[in-house]
Amino acid sequence: MVKIDLFPNAEKQIDxxxxxxPAITINQLIIMMSRLIINSFKEFEQCIGKELxxxxxxxxxxxxxxxxxxxxxxxxWIHLDVERAKVESPYKTTIAHGYLNLSVLPYLWGQIxxxxxxxxxxxxxxxxxxxxxxxxxxxxxRLRASLNSLIDLRGITKAKINVSLEILDxxxxxxxxxxxxxxxFM
Numbered sequence: 001m002v003k004i005d006l007f008p009n010a011e012k013q014i015d016x017x018x019x020x021x022p023a024i025t026i027n028q029l030i031i032m033m034s035r036l037i038i039n040s041f042k043e044f045e046q047c048i049g050k051e052l053x054x055x056x057x058x059x060x061x062x063x064x065x066x067x068x069x070x071x072x073x074x075x076x077w078i079h080l081d082v083e084r085a086k087v088e089s090p091y092k093t094t095i096a097h098g099y100l101n102l103s104v105l106p107y108l109w110g111q112i113x114x115x116x117x118x119x120x121x122x123x124x125x126x127x128x129x130x131x132x133x134x135x136x137x138x139x140x141x142r143l144r145a146s147l148n149s150l151i152d153l154r155g156i157t158k159a160k161i162n163v164s165l166e167i168l169d170x171x172x173x174x175x176x177x178x179x180x181x182x183x184x185f186m
Contacts, residue, residue: 034053035053035111035112035113035114036052036053036112036113036114037113037114037116038113038114038115038116039116039117040117040185041150041152041157041185044115044147044150044157044159044183045150047147047150048147048148048149048150049146049147049148050146050147051144051145051146052112052113052145052146052147052161053112053113053144053145054112054142054143054144054145055108055109055111055112055142055143055144056108056111056142057140057141057142057168058104058107058108058140058141058142059138059139059140060096060100060101060104060135060137060138060139060140060141061137061138062082062094062137062138064096064100065079065080065094065096065097065100065137066080068096068097068099068100068103069097072097072099074097074099078094078095079094079095079096079097080094081094082094082137091134091136093136093137094136094137095134095135095136095137096134096135096136096137096139098131098134098175101131101135101141101165101174101175102126102129102175104141104143104165105143105163105165105179106123108141108142108143108165109143109145109161109163109179111143112143112145113145115183117185117186118183118184118185118186119184119185119186120183120184121181121182121183121184122181122182122184123179123180123181124158124180124181124182125179125180126177126178126179126180127160127177127178127179127180128176128177128178129175129176129177129178130175130176130177131174131175132172132173132174132175132176133167133170133172133173133174134174135165135167135174139167139168139170140167140168141165141166141167141168141174142165142166142168143163143164143165143166144163144164144166145161145162145163145164146161146162147159147160147161147162148160148161148162148178155184155185156182156183156184157182157183157184157185158180158181158182159180159181159182159183160178160179160180161178161179161180161181162176162177162178163175163176163177163178163179164176
């Protein structure tokens with residue numbers, strides 16, 4: 001992984017009591033530059049019916065799967081037993097938990113959209129979620145999102161986002177659904 005320091009002389013130019021600026025990866029810089037910035041309800045409203053963007057790919061590793069199993073107490077062999085999966089699984093390898101795939105949505109969503117001027121964001125719900133096919137270990141997935149609807153509930157914004165978790169080199173998505181966020185704009 002290549003890291004770059006955006007401000008190599010920053011320590012010489014700022015007060016020594018401040019923390020040094022962190023180095024970031026090139027991928028992080030690209031994501032920051034390509035992310036859709038929303039600053040108000042009116043800006044968000046202009047996106048209704050439009051694709052908001054596509055995240056970078058994330059590789060789902062066996063380590064991710066193992067940690068998710070530990071956190072959720074879901075130790076089914078199809079996720080964890082690599083040797084048994086090679087022999088008994090129709091996929092010939094381990095697969096990610098469906099809810100692990102769902103759990104990466106907030107991380108990938110953050111690569112697509114940055115919503116500013118909010119006091120609070122709440123995960124409100126998921127509608128019409130379908131797990132379409134398993135994600136095999138070491139698969140690369142990304143999120144594609146579009147704004148389905150936006151409602152102003154007396155200062156509180158309810159956003160319905162259509163999402164698809166795509167698998168690299170696969171026509172069929174891992175999951176599709178509508179996630180619902182509540183944004184408390186300032």
